[in-house]
Amino acid sequence: MKIPQDVAQTIVDPFAYADGKRVDDAFAWLRKEAPLAQAQPEGFDPFWVVTRHADILEVERQNELFHNGDRSTVVTTIEADRKVREMMGGSPHLVRSLVQMDNPDHMAYRRLTQGSFVPQNLRKLEERIREIAVGFLDRMAAQGDKCDFARDVAFLYPLHVVMEVIGVPETDEPRMLKLTQELFGSADPDLNRTGTDIVDTDAGVDTIQSVVMDFMMYFNAMTEDRRANPRDDLASVIANGTINGEPLGHLEAMSYYIIAATAGHDTTSSTTAAAMWAMAENPEQFAKVKADPGLIPGLIEESIRWATPVKHFMRTATADAELAGQKIAKGDWLFLSYPSGNRDEAVFKDPFEFDVERTPNKHVAFGYGAHVCLGQHLARMEMRILWEEFFKRVASVEMNGEPKRMAASFVCGPKSVPIRFKLH
Numbered sequence: 249m250k251i252p253q254d255v256a257q258t259i260v261d262p263f264a265y266a267d268g269k270r271v272d273d274a275f276a277w278l279r280k281e282a283p284l285a286q287a288q289p290e291g292f293d294p295f296w297v298v299t300r301h302a303d304i305l306e307v308e309r310q311n312e313l314f315h316n317g318d319r320s321t322v323v324t325t326i327e328a329d330r331k332v333r334e335m336m337g338g339s340p341h342l343v344r345s346l347v348q349m350d351n352p353d354h355m356a357y358r359r360l361t362q363g364s365f366v367p368q369n370l371r372k373l374e375e376r377i378r379e380i381a382v383g384f385l386d387r388m389a390a391q392g393d394k395c396d397f398a399r400d401v402a403f404l405y406p407l408h409v410v411m412e413v414i415g416v417p418e419t420d421e422p423r424m425l426k427l428t429q430e431l432f433g434s435a436d437p438d439l440n441r442t443g444t445d446i447v448d449t450d451a452g453v454d455t456i457q458s459v460v461m462d463f464m465m466y467f468n469a470m471t472e473d474r475r476a477n478p479r480d481d482l483a484s485v486i487a488n489g490t491i492n493g494e495p496l497g498h499l500e501a502m503s504y505y506i507i508a509a510t511a512g513h514d515t516t517s518s519t520t521a522a523a524m525w526a527m528a529e530n531p532e533q534f535a536k537v538k539a540d541p542g543l544i545p546g547l548i549e550e551s552i553r554w555a556t557p558v559k560h561f562m563r564t565a566t567a568d569a570e571l572a573g574q575k576i577a578k579g580d581w582l583f584l585s586y587p588s589g590n591r592d593e594a595v596f597k598d599p600f601e602f603d604v605e606r607t608p609n610k611h612v613a614f615g616y617g618a619h620v621c622l623g624q625h626l627a628r629m630e631m632r633i634l635w636e637e638f639f640k641r642v643a644s645v646e647m648n649g650e651p652k653r654m655a656a657s658f659v660c661g662p663k664s665v666p667i668r669f670k671l672h
């Protein structure tokens with residue numbers, strides 16, 4: 249069965265993700281009526297839409313059968329794909345980070361930084377991260393009894409943490425935030441570089457390409473600096489690292505910085521902002537964590553499930569295969585819908601309820617398998633520290649205006665969460 253056109257259009261429509269309910273309804277319908285079926289929105293090649301939790305895991309587990317890099321890793325129109333290939337000498341990717349790699353490169357490049365993100369090494373950062381968190385909560389408290397929690401805290405805190413890890417100076421953080429929002433928010437007129445609703449493919453790809461170039465210019469200078477003066481930061485690991493005895497390729501090194509400097513904060517910011525939104529709307533959930541800080545890990549997992557800031561990744565079949573009773577042909581493209589997997593009624597009881605006591609909570613928001621999120625322990629740690637400090641000082645929160653989500657079908661979350669709060 250082919251997915252009805254209105255549903256197919258919805259799942260690639262950035263504004264449906266801004267609306268929230270429109271995508272939730274589309275995926276709920278798909279999970280029930282066509283859990284694994286082909287979609288072909290106008291202007292796109294056909295692709296399989298993988299909506300069930302079990303099928304997402306099944307695809308991600310088989311990373312030799314379902315490759316990342318053979319086609320675009322993000323759903324793309326035929327025209328945009330043609331344009332990118334034209335710019336990149338036939339490659340479907342503007343960058344070549346871990347996300348676009350398969351083995352053997354993937355394993356070799358991942359090994360380079362993996363050590364920096366394991367819990368025992370992250371523990372060394374605990375004290376410093378707590379200082380940063382307390383600093384942002386002090387600034388929030390100084391605003392009186394209201395703030396926009398997304399803009400004033402959630403966007404800035406994970407940004408500051410990951411920029412310290414990379415080695416980007418504080419003065420450059422606003423630039424990094426702007427570039428990240430221009431990249432992930434390229435379809436959102438409030439965030440993209442043009443300030444308009446981009447409908448033209450050429451303009452869309454050019455806009456993204458110009459943001460990528462700005463990042464590359466910045467990190468190129470940083471590479472030169474860290475080669476001359478290595479420090480104890482991630483930039484020095486990337487600048488001086490070797491793969492099979494050779495320095496990293498230029499595109500690969502630049503892409504490594506870019507993924508850390510974008511995915512390394514925007515996702516955590518979205519999750520933190522979404523958690524606040526959910527607690528402001530569900531005071532009984534706030535009250536539970538307030539009464540028992542032992543529930544903070546539960547709050548974190550539930551907010552990651554709830555927010556699911558990475559909306560999809562694509563995979564490409566390297567051979568004919570069977571999945572959930574369907575025949576997938578070699579070369580077929582698959583859209584893994586993480587938000588759908590995280591609302592799967594077969595795995596989560598009352599999936600549309602925000603429940604800090606949900607156990608188990610085996611969400612797929614960090615992906616699974618060889619490409620599982622490299623920064624998941626850092627993300628959890630940042631959120632744990634923030635909420636530990638937050639619940640010590642904040643007595644109550646409530647919404648103070650209309651929260652808003654950004655428009656994007658790849659990575660997105662709330663862009664505004666106005667709250668009123670009481671301190672102790």
Ligand code: HEM
Pocket residue numbers: 308346347348358410507508511512513515516519552556557558561586612613614615616617618619620621622623624626627
């Ligand atoms: C709540 C926060 C975060 C969420 C929900 C998230 C989600 C994801 C997802 C879904 C993937 C793809 C996994 C797959 O294909 O199976 C991924 C990959 C990745 N994430 Fe995260 N992420 C978060 C935070 C971070 C942080 C803090 C970093 C820090 C640098 C980071 C760095 C990466 C990298 C480098 C990859 C590529 C891994 C690979 O392909 O091998 N992420 N993330």
